[in-house]
Amino acid sequence: MHAGNTLTIDRISKRYGDVVALDDLSFEVRPGEIFGFVGSNGAGKTTTMRITLGVLSADSGEVRLGGRPVDLDVRRTIGYMPEERGLYPKMKVGAQLAYLAELHGLSRRDARSAVARWTERLGIDTRVDDTVDALSLGNQQRVQLAAALVHDPAVLVLDEPFSGLDPVAVDVMSEVLVEKADAGVPVIFSSHQLDLVQRLCHRVGIIAAGRMRAVGTVEELRGAGQTQLVVHAPSAHDGWADPIDGVRTLSHQDGRTVLALDPGADDQTVLAAALRTGPVHEFSLQRPSLTELFREVVAA
Known part of the structure; x- marks a missing residue:
């Protein structure tokens, strides 16, 4: 149980030359909450997630997890699924997931059992000896989700996790997110599939041009x-x-x-x-x- 781990995005700003990617953005994702992050392309969702993970640095502001600024140790506890997908195409699925689990601090033995558990759960256990580039896009997506989950993360940050998934995989992905939230993990995901966001999320933030325009429960937002x-x-x-x-x-x-x-x-x-x-x-x-x-x- 990862209690007390609120993910806090505190007034982060990011510029690229004259382009303002994020403008004083603040929100939080509470333990056990699924937070939907929605906005048009270029609104700043991916930039926010990269800063949360520490892949990108903000010009100002801070990201904290459970009150602690996100440093390398904290970063190891985050499960991240990048939009542009970050798997090694020529590496075998099982070996790759075990490697990533060990990078996040699991022992070899724990890594192996975590790989077995998640590949079975996500329906890719028969593909562990295939290379990633031999898989369909939907199965590559499932491997990418397994990579975000294999080290039992304290927080999940998923960029467009549902894009390109068939309906069965969407159901599996949804179940996993709900299960993680039920275990006290803060979960944030971005999506263009607003019907899914409406169905799954406790709260939603709508971002436009780098600023949070509305945030609240689906009911609050619809009521407003x-x-x-x-x-x-x-x-x-x-x-x-x-x-x-x-x-x-x-x-x-x-x-x-x-x-x-x-x-x-x-x-x-x-x-x-x-x-x-x-x-x-x-x-x-x-x-x-x-x-x-x-x-x-x-x-x-």
Whole structure:
């Protein structure tokens, strides 16, 4: 159990010449939490992860694990899965994983048993004597995950771990992340698959142009977005709800109206107005999905 190991990203900034890659970025990933890190390409996700691992140094700010600045000893306790994948193509899977486990401080014997455990768990135990370049991309991905897990890390930092995986492998990967979090490990992963993020993550951070634009639970983020109301009133004309304070018509077709409600707008007033036009067959509140919210945040 790795209790008390909060991963803290404290006001890190990084520039490349005139380009600001990260601008005073702060957030934390708590023990036992799965934190989803989302943003467009070039938003700063990979840079953040590389700085977390110490592969890249920040211009200012600090990364801490359990209150300790990340030095070489702390770095050994991190399980990292890089986006550009970092395996030796000509080395055999089993030998490579055992080598990486020993690099992280496991004895030869413990390394061997960890390799056996994780290759079996990830469904690649029959491929341990194959070289990495002989594997399908999905299986290479599984080996890369095994490499991040083989030394029983105190924290998991995974850059796009789900890209290129088939649905079965996605399920296995998801199970492993949940299991690690349940054991008290802070888990952070970046992904463009927002449905997965919405399903798996306790909290989500949305980064754009090197700054954290929104952070919170999926429910908090969705609650902060604009609520939509779907009203099916066959006799209503277009614009029937526009006079009501804080209500805007998004679309109106065949008596079906989609309305945007500002925070504090009264849905009961809308219902009364709809009933004045005749019968109402549908009246339902919809909160934005993480995908819609992401578009809103990034566009803003």
